[in-house]
Amino acid sequence: MTTTTTGTYTPKPGAAPLGRMIATQAVLETKMLLRNGEQLLLTVIIPTLLLLLFSSVDIIDTGAGEAVDFLAPGILALAVMSTAFTGQAIGTGFERRYGVLKRLAASPLPRWALMTAKTVSVLVTEVLQIVLLTVIAFALGWSPHGNPFAVLLLLVLGTAAFSGLGLLMAGTLKAEATLAAANLVFLLLLVGGGVIVPLDKFPDAAQSVLGLLPISALSDGLRDVLQHGAGMPWGDLGILAVWAVGGLAAAGRFFRWE
Numbered sequence: 001m002t003t004t005t006t007g008t009y010t011p012k013p014g015a016a017p018l019g020r021m022i023a024t025q026a027v028l029e030t031k032m033l034l035r036n037g038e039q040l041l042l043t044v045i046i047p048t049l050l051l052l053l054f055s056s057v058d059i060i061d062t063g064a065g066e067a068v069d070f071l072a073p074g075i076l077a078l079a080v081m082s083t084a085f086t087g088q089a090i091g092t093g094f095e096r097r098y099g100v101l102k103r104l105a106a107s108p109l110p111r112w113a114l115m116t117a118k119t120v121s122v123l124v125t126e127v128l129q130i131v132l133l134t135v136i137a138f139a140l141g142w143s144p145h146g147n148p149f150a151v152l153l154l155l156v157l158g159t160a161a162f163s164g165l166g167l168l169m170a171g172t173l174k175a176e177a178t179l180a181a182a183n184l185v186f187l188l189l190l191v192g193g194g195v196i197v198p199l200d201k202f203p204d205a206a207q208s209v210l211g212l213l214p215i216s217a218l219s220d221g222l223r224d225v226l227q228h229g230a231g232m233p234w235g236d237l238g239i240l241a242v243w244a245v246g247g248l249a250a251a252g253r254f255f256r257w258e
Contacts, residue, residue, distance in 0.1 A: 164247020
């Protein structure tokens with residue numbers, strides 16, 4: 001009489017723990033983002049060149065004090081927008097076009113976990129951007145002050161606002177349309193969002209509209225805290241919170257995976 005025993009195999013077949021899957025996907029997303037030449041141009045090179053150029057050459061009247069004190073907060077806001085909105089919209093849009101998102105959606109990684117990994121990737125990239133730009137700004141004579149918690153809250157809400165808008169664009173438009181629209185919006189907000197040109201240089205009617213944009217709220221809020229030492233900029237935080245909730249809700253509602 002023959003006795004059959006069931007063997008034990010290692011590793012045990014099955015999905016990895018959810019936390020490990022998210023971490024692995026986040027590392028992959030970050031590597032792909034940093035290796036992309038166009039993304040690198042948007043996230044690192046353009047903000048760095050703008051900070052160096054306008055801090056060193058007297059082109060735009062930035063008011064009393066050192067130009068870098070006005071420019072550095074705006075460039076930090078631009079860095080957040082370039083990664084959370086422009087870079088994420090373009091990257092996700094082409095992933096959707098090539099069927100990458102569709103295949104990932106069929107994997108053991110839940111869709112919400114994939115978006116979480118993308119968000120972590122954005123945050124990691126932003127940290128690298130902020131460190132680099134801060135070092136350059138200090139070398140140019142920047143002297144920031146203010147509440148670090150207020151700065152952190154502005155950056156987090158700004159990231160959420162731009163991420164929602166970027167995912168909404170990537171999930172509803174074709175990849176080519178997303179590429180064109182995201183770059184166009186980037187240029188328009190760079191000029192009209194208070195990043196380099198103060199909003200008070202625009203007509204009064206335009207100021208009231210431009211001040212409601214997320215880039216304007218983020219750059220003005222950072223400037224109020226870091227340049228003027230203001231307390232919690234509740235008005236700017238409120239504008240960013242509205243954009244964040246609205247953008248993320250719309251992205252969750254209308255995002256198409258195919």
